[in-house]
Amino acid sequence: MYFWRQIDLTSARRPVLLQNEVDIFVQDGVGLYDGRFKLDGYQNGRVYLTTHRVCYVDNIRSATHSVAIELSQVHRIQFSPGLLRSSPKISLYLLPPSSPSTPIALSSPRPISPTTAALHLQSLDLRASPAVSRSHSPDSNAVFNWICPICSFSNAMKVADSGGSPPPCLTCGIRPAVSVIEQAKEAMAGVNKTAHIYSAHLPIAVENENGFACPRCTFVNHPSLPQCEMCGATLVSKNLPPTLLDNAMKDLVINERYSPSPTPPGMRYNDDDIDHIKISFRTGGERIFLDKLKIVLQDRIWERRTRNIGAVSAAQDRHSRTSTQRLPKLGIQGLEIQSVKECQRNLELMHSLNDLDSLMQKAKEMVSLAETFAMRLSNAPGVPKEARTALLESSEALSLSSPIVMREMAGSGDETFYAELARQLAEFLDNGVLVKEGGILTLFDLYSLYNRARGLSLISPKDFYRACSIFEKLRLPFRLRKFRTGVVVVQEAYYSDDAVNRMLMNWIKKTSRERGISLGVTAQDVNQRFGWSVTIALEELEIAEVSGNLSRDSSVEGTRFYENLINTFQWNWKKAVFQEL
Structure with missing residues (x-):
């Protein structure tokens, strides 16, 4: 790569x-x-x-x-x-x-010592040593190529892996017949045997400081070549000079530094190729x-901004030079000056359209800056609540910081469009929108906020719901949740029912201890404490009531929820009865 x-x-x-x-x-x-x-x-x-x-x-x-x-x-x-x-x-x-x-x-790259390089040169059969020339059987680590009979693609394969089922072609995926693999292996063995027999009768190649001279045509070849580039004769050498060993080692370091994963162990290719x-x-x-x-x-949009800046600056320079000439001109000179000014006005009009692109880019930078300030103020102590709310609202009202996801941007099928829309919704929620709402937001509110941020090409409720429903499938940090009354909300993934219930009960117990008496809480109290809407606060209180943690007291003034002490109260009925008697 x-x-x-x-x-x-x-x-x-x-x-x-x-x-x-x-x-x-x-x-x-x-x-x-x-x-x-x-x-x-x-x-x-x-x-x-x-x-x-x-x-x-x-x-x-x-x-x-x-x-x-x-x-x-x-x-x-x-x-x-x-x-x-x-x-x-x-x-x-x-x-x-x-x-x-x-x-x-x-x-990962590994260093290669001269000894390892020499051994590797021998294993690659770059020179036919006496030990190798005596062996006519192919090595188990040797690699041969077989041609796919379907698409004629040349596939590489190790001899050790040729005993089992034939692998599929890397291009068309069709498995060849066993006879194709056997013929390719026999052809490789025959070529190696002929080369070894022929090299045994060849004189030793002449060595110099630049390479190896071919014993047949005397062409000086690179030290890493097993055969002559001119005539194809096998190059034979007894000893490799130290200078040539260093050069070969450098080439091996380059070739062995990166390895493509699909090739068998021991096979390498050069990234330069x-x-x-x-x-x-x-x-x-x-x-x-x-x-x-x-x-x-x-x-070539990546070059457009540079050209626009250069053209606008050149036009400004010409305008500044001509503006210094304030003297009235008559005759032909005056007509020429008027023609130059007309050309300048046309050029500035053309570049004004390019300036709109720059203005739009500046608007995106303003959105990113507002979101950054909003996140910093939300975590900074001592900042007035009015300033945080105003900055959050301003960042939401500007626009989306990322490009709008439209159906034309997605590939084949609707699944890609819904997946990208869900990812942009997650980015929108992660930019402080969900934090402002206490971590839970109704689907209706999120729909209005998101479409207002889009500004154009509004999303239909059906597409919006389908995108939100695959949050968990895409492993995004948000999920949909549906209450018993049918209200659907979007909340952070770690906000499970037990976690929300536990957080709510800890706050109610802490409030009772601070007051010294349990006065109960209402949905408005929960709204002020956690930032949830009144609808979500009432739903969470009712869930805690169903689980047995809270009990309600309905009156003319409204409904208040108290900690349920009936389940945890220990009543010694014997002592109470005998005391009354």
């Missing part, structure tokens, strides 16, 4: 957008490839297309398996339709990195993703 970079996620497991970055499209059920190698652990996730990046978020291990790639590195794309069991894929051909950076390695990555679409949506990707790559 040389080109992929780790990314940060929000509390709803969505990518944290960069400055001026906007979501374009999202598709679930995708997997990643580095070249033709399938990446283990990156085969069950969703891909986000933004104006700046292509982001992958894994559905199971999102904290550690969420990566992104910059669209500025993409110079060509290619679409591959599905074949039988092979899913459609979009290949992104990337530019080589201009500066060294730390890639994500699926296996991989110039593209693939995105496999298992549940559809590849056509829409491809069309939107072409538009984004054509617009």
